Amino acid sequence: MPGSNVAFNRLWVFSDLHLMDPGTSIYQSFLKSLEEPDSESDVVVLAGDIFDIFIGNSGYFKQKHAQFFQAIEKLYLKKVKIYYIQGNHDFQLEQAFPRDSVEVVDSELILGKVYIAHGDLVDQSDHGYLLMRKLFRSWGFRRLLNFFPGKAIEKIGESIARSHDKKEKDLALAPGEVPRVRPLYRSFAEEKKRQGFDFIILGHCHDLDDLQPFYFNMGYPPVHRQFLFYSSESNSFKRRVFVGI
Numbered sequence: 153m154p155g156s157n158v159a160f161n162r163l164w165v166f167s168d169l170h171l172m173d174p175g176t177s178i179y180q181s182f183l184k185s186l187e188e189p190d191s192e193s194d195v196v197v198l199a200g201d202i203f204d205i206f207i208g209n210s211g212y213f214k215q216k217h218a219q220f221f222q223a224i225e226k227l228y229l230k231k232v233k234i235y236y237i238q239g240n241h242d243f244q245l246e247q248a249f250p251r252d253s254v255e256v257v258d259s260e261l262i263l264g265k266v267y268i269a270h271g272d273l274v275d276q277s278d279h280g281y282l283l284m285r286k287l288f289r290s291w292g293f294r295r296l297l298n299f300f301p302g303k304a305i306e307k308i309g310e311s312i313a314r315s316h317d318k319k320e321k322d323l324a325l326a327p328g329e330v331p332r333v334r335p336l337y338r339s340f341a342e343e344k345k346r347q348g349f350d351f352i353i354l355g356h357c358h359d360l361d362d363l364q365p366f367y368f369n370m371g372y373p374p375v376h377r378q379f380l381f382y383s384s385e386s387n388s389f390k391r392r393v394f395v396g397i
């Protein structure tokens with residue numbers, strides 16, 4: 153399992169930012185947050201859907217997100233350990249980062265007693281999505297990506313992701329209504345707790361939810377403006393607010 157034996161004092165978890173334009177305040181605030189980790193006992197986990205679309209390793213995405221790649225390089229030079237758990241908007245990233253700088257993880261990451269996943273595998277009843285996921289992460293799809301320029305991949309990816317998101321939004325919630333998937337995520341977290349994990353972090357469903365002190369869903373940062381921070385000193389996860397957005 154990726155990451156199992158990593159020792160750390162501080163841990164930052166980001167997901168579901170759905171970044172598009174580097175000119176936006178959430179993008180800049182995220183980059184600002186990446187300036188804080190500064191030693192080999194710090195870990196940064198990018199837990200999927202950091203970008204609205206980032207597929208494969210084409211120069212197009214690297215150029216568009218040059219500021220992000222610079223931030224990653226700075227962290228790497230400070231010996232901060234970085235994991236990227238792929239999401240359903242950002243995948244096929246195995247070759248996207250300079251060697252050794254970022255460890256790309258397929259679906260789940262275990263850091264001692266901490267379990268982190270994007271969360272797109274929690275709802276096992278969504279067979280259509282699960283099949284699509286398998287296809288998009290296949291070797292054959294990776295080969296196919298090589299024939300398309302990054303700009304085209306972005307366009308195609310956006311329309312596929314939109315259709316999936318739209319399906320979810322069709323089930324739009326009334327104020328105060330509990331999302332359909334919330335019990336699924338909670339029982340997934342409770343099962344991981346029974347397996348011995350102290351903390352379970354999930355994203356993907358954009359439901360800002362927690363079962364204190366062990367389960368946290370990342371919510372939807374463009375609306376909720378938050379990420380998660382852990383320190384071994386407090387041995388707890390706290391929600392932190394993105395500044396300036």
Ligand SMILES: [Mn+2]
Nearest residue numbers: 201239240356
């Ligand atoms: Mn997702």
